Amino acid sequence: MRDRPVPQLPLALILSFLAVSGLLLLEDLFARPFTFLTGISFEAVRRGEMALLLGLAALLAARFVRRDLIHGLLERRAGKALPHLIGDVASLFVLVVGAAIIMTGVYGWDIGAVVAAGGLSLAIVGLALKDVILAVFNGAALNVENAFMVGDRVKIGEVDGTVVQSTWRSTTILTKARRLVTIPNIALGTASITNFDRPDKSEQRVIEICLDYDVTAESAERILLAGVIGAAGISLVDAPRVHAIRLDRDGVVYAIRYVIANHDLGLSSDHAVIKSILAHLRDAGIGVSYPKQEVVTAERRIRVADRTVDRRVLVQQCELFRGLPPDVQARIAEALIEQKVQAGAALIAAGAVRSSLFIVGEGLMKRLRARPDRPGFVEERYVATQAFGRRAFLSDLPHPAPIGAVTQSLVFELTRAAFAGILAAHPEIKVPLATNLARSPTLDITHATEVSALEARAERPVAFYLSLLDAIASSEANAR
Template identity: 45%
Template sequence: MSDGAMKVYGRLAMIIAALVVLVILDRLFTGPVAVVSGLSEVTLTQWVVGALCLAITVMLARVVKREVIHGWLERRSGKDVPPLIGSLVSGLVIFIGICLILAFVFQRDVTALVATGGASLMILGIALRDVMLALFTGILLNVEKPFRVGDQVRINDRLTGKVERITWRTTVLQTGANETVYVPNLQLSSAVILNQAQPDNRSKRSLELTIDYDTSVESAERILYAATLAAAGVTHVSPPTVFARKLTPDGVLYEVAFTIGNYGDGKKAEHAVIKSILQCMRDADIGIAFPKAGSITIEGRTRIANRSLDVFHLVQQVRLFRGLPQELCHRISGALIEHHFAAGATIVRAGERRHSLFIVGEGMAKRTASDREGASVEEQRFIATEFFGRKALFACQPHNATVTAETALLMYEFDRRAFGRLIAETPALIETFASALAHLAWRETYQHSADEEPPPDVIDRLINLYRGQIEANYGPRTEPVSLAAE
């Protein structure tokens, strides 16, 4: 036992021990004292037992105040309990002990005392109601710990902030606007508290947007899923989900939900996802629905029924074909072969001699290659309007990596036969495609924008390179390759 504990309990323990001895030696003590004092032995016995019970009560009050209130409770909460709490609790223990001593030791009626004490406590409670409720609520918050310092909480769906500190009367929050808010613990006792940091830091976010009826649900689902998954800087804990929620007069209402690893990145993640969705919808020539009349125009019906128009717009958005004449884009879109792949399906394998260019229409594809040790290393993801297989089509080389469907995928294939027919019908297209490939390679290699013009000597060298590849594989003397050979 420490010196402090000895000082607190030592003298009181000695008094209790002496009184216990007097109770045990009752007959040896009470007789002589009764003769000297003139009191009865029964009265003396009552006083000795009463003094012993009072000493035990005081000892118990000190134990409750020191070991429970200012000991266990402070260790449990990690904060100092106000001295008023300990004094009130110890005083209550002593009051109850005195009432019990009067009732059972001295056989007195304590009804009036209890009533007086109750009335006094009631008056005191009314006067200090808010203070006492706040203090006891603070005790409960510190013991139950529904949230801790550093947690992000939302109170009654109105106030959101990070817990800076918890006192016995107030909880201090730091809001996203860098404002400090003091919330009385009394209000927290009846509030609905959402702790975003429990059970962990993951946070599920959701966005809603309305898309016109002229876009099929399958197409919208693939585009939104791929756009969410491809959002830059967003770490997804689990795959996102896309649901068609409601049919509205303006279009179909979709809900896009995704889970991030840290709730603190919520705004940045939502910004990145919205940016990615808008970009993918723009590439796919799909717009957000806006209020419109209740009738569908002839042009609207034509667009709903004409799938080839969507393919033409897709071709125009592909980086390789941007800037090509519309007539040529129409010819390319008419030659594309449509494929549907389930998530996880293999599109091409590394080393496969399939001389085709693949364009992502909707969804997401993933290309993986093996390093020198043979381990799979993810290289790139492809979303709508992006393509792969450039060398396979124009240089007739095997695919250098395996490409699989990351999501349900709508894919368009521009194969060697279709490209060969275009060249055979219009040989001048060799120069057109060589120039397009050269400009694309220059921008990718040197990270230049489409508005910048490359140096003439550099671009001429690249054009000659790609012209030679195309002429070698698709020139007049090139024998057509059968499907079996490919």
């Protein structure tokens, strides 16, 4: 509710009311001397005093209704400012009632005759002030219909902003450019009014992005959904959606729709979502489509959007296998088993014995790990090219925490048995593998939300991982 000045007592009106009351009580002090000096009848003077007293009482009552009742008590109970029009109409009604009481009670006039006699005059005045009268009625109708309140964000015609004032004549809006725009109420009768705060402040945002035709629709949907859900600092009301909306000259245009809790954070939410989507596209080696007529001389990254066709690129970009000979990377790629995980589905249950390493191809996976310092859990997230399940893969131990999909995901599984065969055939890769593992002790919890969980992971020396790799190779030799 906007701040209002503290109401001040109308001292002039109160003193005038008390003075006239005293004159009525002490008729010898004013009425009779005034009659003697002016020759006006005593009854006429007394009627004038009574009319003046009732007029002052009507002014005091109108002020009380407008400032203390409408814009005081009712505003405090409502918790927000009420339009000025309500107070103006209420005070006008009190004044009209006061005038009617004076005419009938003091002077004995017939109100019906007065209205009939003044009908022609009212018609002339009405024609002259038709726009003002129409504006008043439009303002009253808006308040009765409760189309908007002071403080609501609205769009009236082409004007978009926050309502700061609503009077009997006009409505004032503060635009996003910090400009005050005054709209006459007469224009509101035919204008379309959009209230962004009703029924709540949630808002659907839409971002369009164009991707090349060689990116499959399934891959685009997984990557873009992962980008929206992985955006930091936004509050989603509903699950985001991705649709291919048209085929453009340069590629397929996708519409990303998501609903945020507060429309005031629309631009910052778009920024966070676009930033996250670009990061996921970059991890997948995908760029936004560009006009094909242009000549681009920059080196282009290898695409890994469709990893069902080219898994070798995924292995090359996985940090665990980076730097291995190309023929070894090719054998690892051939050994990968594709796993499609639906959003919300579990891939591995806590305590499950599954001695495999998993690499995220597309989408967003998560794991809930118990906190090392106090009761509770830490959510770890994995995006494209990141691997998880290293503990079970290297040590043949049960998985300590459940792993599931946040969005529809494409995951590739490398079993311990398949890797043991590759390791036995290429023992020279043990040292670079152990080096990669030692350099990345937190490889599979890059997206942990708690720093304390990362700090709890102690780095292991290369010799530690060499011993684990030797054990895997030995198990293959024993199996033979």
